[in-house]
Amino acid sequence: MRGMSEDGLFEVEAAESAAPPASAGPDPDRPVTRGVVEDRPAPTSGVAAPLAVRMRPASLDEVVGQQHLLAPGAPLRRLVEGAAPASVLLHGPPGTGKTTLARLISQATGRAFEALSALNAGVKEVRGVIEVARRRLAAAEPRRTVLFIDEIHRFSRTQQDALLAAVEDRVVLLVGATTENPSFSVVAPLLSRSLVLGLHALDDDAVGTLLDRAVADPRGLGGAVTLDPEARAHLVRLAAGDGRRSLTALEAAADAVGGTGEITLADVERVVDEVAVRYDRAGDQHYDVISAFIKSIRGSDPDAALHYLARMIVAGEDPRFIARRLVVHASEDIGLADPTALPAAVAAAQAVALIGLPEARINLAQVTIHLATAPKSNAVITAIDEAMADVRRGAAGPVPPHLRDGHYAGAQAQGNAVGYVYPHDDRAGVVAQQYPPDELVGRDYYRPGGRGDERDRATRLARLREVVRGTQG
Numbered sequence: 001m002r003g004m005s006e007d008g009l010f011e012v013e014a015a016e017s018a019a020p021p022a023s024a025g026p027d028p029d030r031p032v033t034r035g036v037v038e039d040r041p042a043p044t045s046g047v048a049a050p051l052a053v054r055m056r057p058a059s060l061d062e063v064v065g066q067q068h069l070l071a072p073g074a075p076l077r078r079l080v081e082g083a084a085p086a087s088v089l090l091h092g093p094p095g096t097g098k099t100t101l102a103r104l105i106s107q108a109t110g111r112a113f114e115a116l117s118a119l120n121a122g123v124k125e126v127r128g129v130i131e132v133a134r135r136r137l138a139a140a141e142p143r144r145t146v147l148f149i150d151e152i153h154r155f156s157r158t159q160q161d162a163l164l165a166a167v168e169d170r171v172v173l174l175v176g177a178t179t180e181n182p183s184f185s186v187v188a189p190l191l192s193r194s195l196v197l198g199l200h201a202l203d204d205d206a207v208g209t210l211l212d213r214a215v216a217d218p219r220g221l222g223g224a225v226t227l228d229p230e231a232r233a234h235l236v237r238l239a240a241g242d243g244r245r246s247l248t249a250l251e252a253a254a255d256a257v258g259g260t261g262e263i264t265l266a267d268v269e270r271v272v273d274e275v276a277v278r279y280d281r282a283g284d285q286h287y288d289v290i291s292a293f294i295k296s297i298r299g300s301d302p303d304a305a306l307h308y309l310a311r312m313i314v315a316g317e318d319p320r321f322i323a324r325r326l327v328v329h330a331s332e333d334i335g336l337a338d339p340t341a342l343p344a345a346v347a348a349a350q351a352v353a354l355i356g357l358p359e360a361r362i363n364l365a366q367v368t369i370h371l372a373t374a375p376k377s378n379a380v381i382t383a384i385d386e387a388m389a390d391v392r393r394g395a396a397g398p399v400p401p402h403l404r405d406g407h408y409a410g411a412q413a414q415g416n417a418v419g420y421v422y423p424h425d426d427r428a429g430v431v432a433q434q435y436p437p438d439e440l441v442g443r444d445y446y447r448p449g450g451r452g453d454e455r456d457r458a459t460r461l462a463r464l465r466e467v468v469r470g471t472q473g
Contacts, residue, residue, distance in 0.1 A: 093200075293308035333371075
């Protein structure tokens with residue numbers, strides 16, 4: 001039964017469950033695992049292997065992305081080059097090359113390669129691989145084994161424990177792949193015996209490189225098709241950092257045009273059933289859509305705001321950019337009319353940084369609705385802008401002596417802090433006292449609006465000003 005390896009770059013064939021005759025014993029050169037990754041040419045029966053399989057990297061130079069792990073001297077490069085024999089746990093999103101790197105480790109070290117999928121392998125299969133690996137080591141020409149386990153986070157504690165002795169004694173070089181954080185899904189003894197390396201989702205440039213290579217390379221489409229720039233950009237966006245996904249969509253589009261000719265945006269939209277959003281993250285659409293988004297929130301239209309939010313998310317806009325604009329808007333257009341607006345926006349920004357898309361779309365939507373339906377006030381931004389304008393025009397007189405720092409020797413001799421009235425000593429907590437420089441006495445910057453919390457704040461502020469300025473009747 002054929003299938004795909006976890007990152008889609010190798011063809012996988014499940015072995016029969018039946019074991020060889022007991023008298024024969026395990027054959028060191030015959031894979032006994034389920035989900036064995038085969039290293040053989042594409043079938044010759046007229047059915048070509050998937051494009052993602054044909055374009056699997058054959059060397060380290062063909063691997064795109066993951067430069068933080070593959071730079072000269074980095075642990076993973078040393079491992080792939082055979083200089084640092086150690087077990088490793090690779091975790092990261094799908095389609096980022098985990099299986100590819102496992103295979104390259106095996107090739108670089110000249111070791112046998114075995115693969116298990118945690119979805120259909122148990123302790124029996126784990127022990128079978130270890131037994132074969134031991135026999136390889138005991139053969140006349142010893143050979144070590146790389147054991148690749150896909151979705152290792154799905155292994156139970158018992159299954160993981162079955163690996164410990166073989167990993168400790170280096171009977172096998174374990175390469176585990178997982179889309180989960182292994183710190184929460186792999187037992188501590190196995191973690192302590194392995195390097196834990198995180199793979200990143202491929203960036204747009206890396207996905208574009210994969211597409212261009214697949215179009216031109218004889219292993220791929222061999223130049224029989226060309227890729228329209230808009231179609232290429234749409235495929236990059238659809239990939240969302242997953243190399244396998246981009247090549248699968250490219251292959252479907254190539255089939256739609258008969259394997260020759262130009263692949264257009266319409267061809268890609270037809271085969272993936274997702275319309276391209278007209279959006280340029282560095283051009284007019286970027287600025288026009290975010291402007292419409294903010295103005296819809298300011299205008300208290302949550303439905304329009306959600307539409308523009310959806311356009312940005314579907315088009316691949318950086319969610320951190322959206323979150324930053326919401327944080328600014330919470331103070332610029334709502335301010336103290338709803339004091340919970342800013343904490344909500346900051347919380348959404350933290351959620352974006354913590355979990356990312358797609359889940360963070362919910363947090364962004366929640367704060368968008370919160371801000372759009374909140375009472376509005378521009379009193380905060382008006383206040384700070386007016387204060388800064390006064391400072392820039394020179395209205396920045398000396399600090400009143402009683403407000404100056406009086407904590408150093410000789411300060412009081414200069415009049416610093418002399419006559420300062422400590423508000424907490426007053427029962428009301430507010431006293432008559434001059435705070436601004438002389439030329440700004442009586443200058444009002446903050447003028448609360450009449451909506452939301454600022455209605456009550458305006459009444460209280462008027463009373464505070466009367467007391468502080470000594471003008472109450």
